[in-house]
Amino acid sequence: MSLRLYNTLTKQKDDFVPMQDGVVKMFVCGPTVYDFSHVGHAKTYTQFDFIARYLKKRGYKVTYAQNITDVDDKIIRRSAELDVEPRELASQYEAAYLEDMAALHNTSVDIYARAHDYIDQIVAQVQELVKRGHAYQLDDGWYFDLSTFPDYGKLSGRTEVEAEDSVARIDEHEQKRNPGDFALWKARKPGEPCWDTPLGEGRPGWHIEDTAITEALFGPQYDLHGGAVDLIFPHHEAEVAQMEAASGQSPLVRYWLHGGLLRVAGAKMAKSVGNFMAIRDVLERTDFRTLRFAFLSQHYRSSMELGDITIENARNTRRRVENFARLIDPSHVESEASIALVRRTRERFFERLDDDLDTPGALAVFFDYIREQNRSGEMPGPAAQALLADINDLFDAFDLEDHKVDSEEIEALLAERRTLRQERKFAEADAIRASLLERGITIEDTPDGTRWWTEEG
Secondary structure (H helix, E strand, O other), rough: OOEEEOOOOOEEEEEOOOOOOOOEEEEEEEEEEEOEEEEEEEEEHHHHHHHHHHHHHOOEEEEEEEEEEEOOHHHHHHHHHHHOOHHHHHHHHHHHHHHHHHHHHOOOOEEEEEHHHHHHHHHHHHHHHHHHEEEEOOOEEEOOOOHHOOOOOOOOOOOOOOOOOOOOOOOOOOOOOOOOEEEEEEOOOOOOOOOOOOOOOOOEEEEHHHHHHHHHOOOOEEEEEEEHHHHHHHHHHHHHHHHHHHHHHOOOOOEEEEEOEEEEEEEEEEEHHHHHHHOHHOOOOOOOHHHHHHHHOOOOOOOOEEOOHHHHHHHHHHHHHHHHHOOOOOOOOHHHHHHHHHHHHHHHHHHHEEEEOOHHHHHHHHHHHHHHHHOOOOOOOOHHHHHHHHHHHHHHOOOOOOOOOHHHHHHHHHHHHHHHHHHHOOHHHHHHHHHHHHOOOEEEEEEEEEEEEEEOO
C-alpha cells in the first residue's frame, strides 16, 4: 500500500509522491516567541515530529524546517510591557521553546530559521511582488493586492476571517484597495526594530517570512507544509498568494497537512479564556512519554480535549505496553505461529499508518497483538522485541529500558499475594502491595490479571 495523505489543497486523500524521488522537503509553521509555548503547540509539533519520523522510517530523506517568528507585533507589545528589548525577549523565549521541544523528544527538525536572519530574502520577495504588480505602498508600508491573485481562497475555500482562525494579523488601513489585503513590509515606527532597505525603513509583515524562508531553503515549490488547522486562513492562504504570485509557479506546496486543535475545558486554549497551559508546567505534572502518547493516540487531524482524565488514561495505556515489554525474553526461540503473528501485526500496523497516518488505528492493531500473544501462553521473544522497538522509534512514548527490577521476584510476590487473597488473608495481601509501593512498584488488578509497573515508567 502506498502512503496516502489527506491534502487540504485537494480536499481528499492523495498518494504521496514527492517532487524528487526519495526526498521530502517539509516545512511547519513555528512559534512566535513572545511567551512560553503552550500545550497546543506541543500537540502540533509532537504530531509533526511523528510524521517526519514516519517518512524517514519509510526510507525518505527528509529535510524538516521550522521558522521562528522573532520579529512581530506581539513581541513588540510584550517587550514594551516588560521594558526589555524585543530582540532580548525573543531570544529568551526562543531558548525556552527549544528546551520544551527537547523535553518532549521532538527531535526531527533539521533547521530552525529565524525571521531575523532572512531580512534580505524577505525584502527581495516583496520587491519581486512589487515588480510583478502584486503589491502597493501606503504610508505605513507595503501591502499585497488580493485583486491581482484570482486563486486566493483555493486552499481554504473562503476569503474572509472566521471565529476559529488564528489571530489574523491583517492590518487595517482605510486606503487599502481590498479589505483582505495584508501587510508585506511595515514602515518604521518610533521605538520599533527596523531595517534600512530599498523598501524603506521598516520590518516584515507576518505572512511574508514563511515564504521567504522556504524559498531560500527549498525553492519556490516543495513537498509538504504543516501546521494547525487555525492557520489555514488567512496565514497559509497568504503564503500561497505570495509565493505563487512572486514565482508564477503553482502549487507552492504539493501536500498541505493540518492538525486539529487542542481544547482545554471545552474551549480553544487562550489566555483570555483562562485555560492556558504552558508545556513546561504540564511536564511538571506528568512525563514526556505520557504526553506524547496522549497526542499520538489521537489522529493528527482530530481535535482533542486535554485534562487530568486524558493524561491518566494515556499513562495507564502506555504502561500496558511497558508491562508487555517486561515479558519479552530476547533469548526465547519463538514458535512459527508467534513469528507469523508478529509479521501480520507489523503489516497491518504500517498499513494503518499508510492511510493518512492513522495512529489510533495502528495502536489498536498493536494492542490486539498484545492480547492475542498473551492468550497464546507463549513467552514473546526477539520478533516481538524488534516490533516493539520499531514502534517506539516512531512514538517514543514507551520506557523500554531495563530498570534492574527483578521481574521473577515481583512475579513471585504477586503469586503469593494471589494465594493470600484466595485464602481471604487480605491484610497480608495488602502488606505485599504496600511493600512493593514503597519500592516504587505499583500494581493493579484487572480482569486479565495483575499488572505492575515501576515509578520510572
